[in-house]
Amino acid sequence: MLPDVQKLLDLQEIDRELIDLKSQLARYPVVWEETKKRMAQRKADHAAARKKLEENQDQRKRKEQRIKNWLTDLQRSQTRLSLSKTEKEYQAANRELEKIREKLQKEEDDVNTLVDEAGQREAEEAEERKKLDEFKEFYQAERQRIRSQFNDKKQRVTELEREREARAVRVRDDLRHLYERVHKMHPGSAVVPVRGGSCTGCHYSLLPDVMVTLHRGEELVICPNCGRILAYDEDYVPEEEDAAVS
């Protein structure tokens, strides 16, 4: 293989790792945003469960207060009934008493329903609180993990970029410019091996004279179809030959 092509392959090795690292780095903010959204959802779910429980407790308190008021009214009404002097007065007091008893019964039924519901509301709130607490632990660990991996990978990118510069200066200027141009078009695969007489970048079958030039290893060969820089793969053994050897 042409030494120049080998130098470009060395450069490309770094570029491939850089491409991979940069795509990983770009994913971290997305993952983190997703985690934050899930955290917000957990908090909202817990807040909703707590609100339902508080509403239950508030309603119960209000109704219990009303029951106290109705009981006072009931007493007053009973006194009125006992003090009634005429049949008319007695009837009126009795009607009022019945009305109060009805209201009282209704409030008491409501309170009983609320008491029954309270158990369910408490269980729901506890369940959501447990989920939230568990998620908080995951959230902290995830933040730690993302921060540390992000920093490690960023650090690696800096190292690789330095190494890339060092490798790039070893390549002839015109070749480096050619490589950069092709790399922009085909990131990570500007230089590709030829296998079975084809460019592995685009699978174009190369003409015999192109193969001869490549084999000779004296000049740089470009794929006439995709423009990638071709590398003669000395280690490549076609399947037939492979079978013949074994």
Ligand SMILES: [Zn+2]
């Ligand atoms: Zn090609």
